[in-house]
Amino acid sequence: MIGGGLFLRYLDPWFxxxxxxxxxxxxxxMEPRxxxxxxRVVPGAKVVIVDIDxxxxxxxxxxxxxxxxxxxxIAALRxxxxxxxxxxxVFAEPDRTSPGRIAETLRGAGPEVTGQLKALPSNEEVMAETMRTMRVVMGQASSNSAAVTAPTETAKYTSVRAHLGTLGATDTDPRQYLFRKPTLVHNLEVLEGSASGLGFFSVEEEVDGxxxxVPLVMEIAGVVKPTLSVEMLRVGFSGNSIVTVVDPGxxxxxxxxxxxxxxxxxxxGRGRLWVYYAEPDNFNTPNNSGRLYISAADILDGTVPKERLQxxxxxxxxxxxxxxxxxxTPIEPRLPGVEVHANILENILEQNFVRYPFTMVLWxxxxxxxxxxxxxVFVxxxxxVVxxxxxxxxxxxIAATSWYLFxxxxxxxxxxxxxxxVFAVYAVLAFSxxxxxxAEKRQVRGAFSQYLSPDLVEQLAENPDQLRLGGETKKMTLLFCDVRGFTTISESFRADPQGLTRLINRLLTPLTNEILTRQGTIDKYMGDCIMAFWNAPLEDERQEAHACEAALAMFASLEALNEERRKEAEEGGFTFLxxxxxxxxxxxxxxVGNMGSDQRFDYSVLGDAVNLASRLEGQSKSYGVGTVIGDGTAASVRDELPVAELDLIAVxxxxxxxxxxxxxGGPELREGADFATLLADHDAMLAAYRAKRFDEAEALIGRCEGQLDGVLxxxxxIYRERIAIFREEPPPEDWDGVFIATSK
Incomplete structure (x- = not known):
């Protein structure tokens, strides 16, 4: 559950x-700005809102x-x-009160009147002329509508866009992290051509609205643009560039x-500023006495003190x-959108930000x-309760620390x-x-109610630790043996189940004897499978060697048994399997120790090494060999027995x-020159394979095949098949040669 919670935090879904x-x-x-x-970084710099109230x-x-x-x-503000x-x-459409537009709608006016009206400059031209006397940043709005036309970037602003660069991981394209919008609601070209800068004023509402x-940079219609607030600062302070600092995250x-x-x-990570809001300003204050808002009507009337705006x-x-x-917004459910931009400007001017660095995610x-x-550990x-x-x-x-940091x-x-x-984990653990x-109390009552007095049963139910069984931790060697193709064999005995039982007993008896002869302990039989271990209950200093010797002896016994059964099949005229x-x-x-229930237990063994031994048995067929041994076992017996590496595998x-x-094979094979030759070529083949030198590996396979009577x-x-697959679908660059097993 903890791992799932960490993975969920890493994915960071919307909830x-x-x-x-x-x-x-x-x-x-609780703690507004x-x-x-x-x-403020620039002394005396102030932010005001000219309010169309x-x-x-x-x-x-x-x-x-x-x-x-x-x-x-604009002229009054100037x-x-x-x-x-x-x-x-945004001024996206022509002014319908322009003289030329009025001339087109007049009825009964003579050509002289309409001609005079059309000769007058349009209202946009008047506004554009005034804009050229003042630093003005025009706002633009992003849009998801395909019906909105894309903006025409004039040469004047192309140079500004080019200043949007990146620092840090310079080979990382910052665009991949930006919010994208397909189109833009932009101003009339005559107005944007007279502006000192362009910035989008759209804000991205979150899942709760x-x-x-707020994104400070966004890619709109294929053009990377700054937000209105950042562009105002760039224009107001004659800035020459807006740079993104990017790393691979x-x-x-x-x-x-x-x-x-x-x-x-x-x-x-996506270029958004966590806006640190101040208490909302009152935009209905008399005589423009609020912190931010000044009525546009009062500015046009000239009733605002000059020092208020200068x-x-x-x-x-x-x-x-x-x-x-x-x-x-977090600070107010109904806040004018323009005040969001005012807060952003004040955040930047005062360098007063709330930061949420990636290190906080790690913490x-x-x-x-x-x-x-x-x-x-503690529950x-x-x-x-404790x-x-x-x-x-x-x-x-932790909550106090979080509040202090904020x-x-x-x-x-x-x-x-x-x-x-954490409380979810606690609830699950407490319930468990x-x-x-x-469950322990029910088990004790059910097991002993027929044998003890009710009072004693209740005492045991209240103190089930009295019945707990113990064990010890020690180094052990585990062996799993399983019959291959047992389903096919059992189907041939469908009409004779007793015959199948005799066959299994006939097989397990000699295999068991080979284990017991070499100081092994039979843990259990699971149908056609044997589980055995060494070094318990008696100490065995040669536990690894004894287990490997038992495996070799088991194959020898199996060969003798199959020979007997083959002769019996020939004499009896039935199919030999x-x-x-x-x-x-x-x-x-x-x-290892006495394990099981309080009523029945066995001397058995548990641990990750046991599970791995079982998995290794399952891989023996996959690698075309009879026995697969782990790294620790091989390290102990390689000086006594001929051991060859098979693979790096994630079972x-x-x-x-x-x-x-x-x-x-046995010890005598290890002493021969043929084994040394094969082992050198074999190890070289594995090294070439893991280094993705597949041609060299395949050539070495050709040299190895047939050696020692083709034992491998x-x-x-199998490796030839893998190499053929890798030639068609090469492994990734960071491949380390590990094979991922998909079956037990």
Missing amino acids: VEFVRVKAFDAYNR EPDPAA EKSLARIGQWPWPRTVVADL DYGVGVIGFDV VVRR GMHEIRLQTPGGNFPIPVD GTLALVGTSAVGLLDIRA EMIAIFVAGVALI PRVGP TLAGLLVAGGG IEEKIFLDVSYPAGM NYARDA PLNIGIGINTGECV KGKTEAVRIFTIL DGFYA
């Missing part, structure tokens, strides 16, 4: 992210206003000494470079509800792992998902603990690769 961002919202509400003009609509008329009125607003203007609105992370910073210095902006970064937007630019996963392991030992108390204390400490370091450490995951206790076996041997640490049920070997020819045939 995990949903819990995290809600935690961020809570932190932002305190605007501090004195702490209800008062302005009542004073001037419904939106959209004639472009000549907008031109007057005269007030505003540093840069950014429009959080809240605006808390994604973006982590965007830098605005200006003659007066750089503005580093921390972002998430040198500011002015965002032109709307708080009017009817104009549909109201957003849900969250570490917390889940450590707490989960602690629960696994069964000290009980759920563990819960400790969990609450530890959880409170208010002091402005680092967001999410504790919501780790807390939920109670269920196990209840030879018996074949596969053997797996492995050495490792195991737990089914294990992720780590193990090195496996086979035994070619079946094995080499």
